[in-house]
């Protein structure tokens with residue numbers, strides 16, 4: 606039989622843990638990422654967005670939990686007695702390698718937050734130069750936004766925001782497997798033939814230049830606002 610003090614542990618709604626040497630007590634169910642933020646410790650993340658379901662996909666937020674490195678802080682819940690290190694040498698090396706692999710496979714030129722992380726962690730974007738890159742056509746199939754999956758890091762934010770996290774439209778999903786996984790419409794249909802309502806939330810949630818407003822893309826190409834207006838205005842039906 607547990608002692609009475611053990612019973613109070615069993616029914617307790619909080620857990621006590623240590624993050625980078627700082628003791629903290631948080632409600633059960635709190636993620637390591639949120640607990641760290643409460644004591645002012647900023648854990649980097651790429652796929653995570655505070656208003657979307659966390660999926661632990663990019664693994665950049667991985668922290669050392671009692672000697673294990675690959676615990677994604679955005680989805681791992683705090684547990685009683687946990688000892689978390691967010692900046693150990695192993696953790697930093699893991700983040701550096703993830704960032705270097707990303708740089709070797711995807712065009713990050715329009716992903717300033719990820720480029721800043723590469724610099725912060727001393728990642729060498731050329732370390733895996735020559736490795737296979739994930740390439741895709743650029744989809745320019747509607748008047749509102751362009752999809753350039755050469756810049757896509759498969760963070761899944763656009764899929765989540767299009768689905769249960771916000772819009773409930775389900776126009777996007779994953780296609781392919783492993784290295785060749787990419788975001789796509791069902792059957793690869795052009796966006797106007799899907800359930801997309803062109804709300805633009807996917808564009809707003811995208812952390813890279815993979816999803817870009819059409820007007821922005823045209824302005825960057827040096828096209829004047831007047832020409833853009835005529836190019837993108839809805840056409841009258843006959």
Ligand code: SF4
Nearest residue numbers: 757758760761763811
């Ligand atoms: S298109 Fe953007 S939001 Fe969607 S998975 Fe790729 S990087 Fe993430």
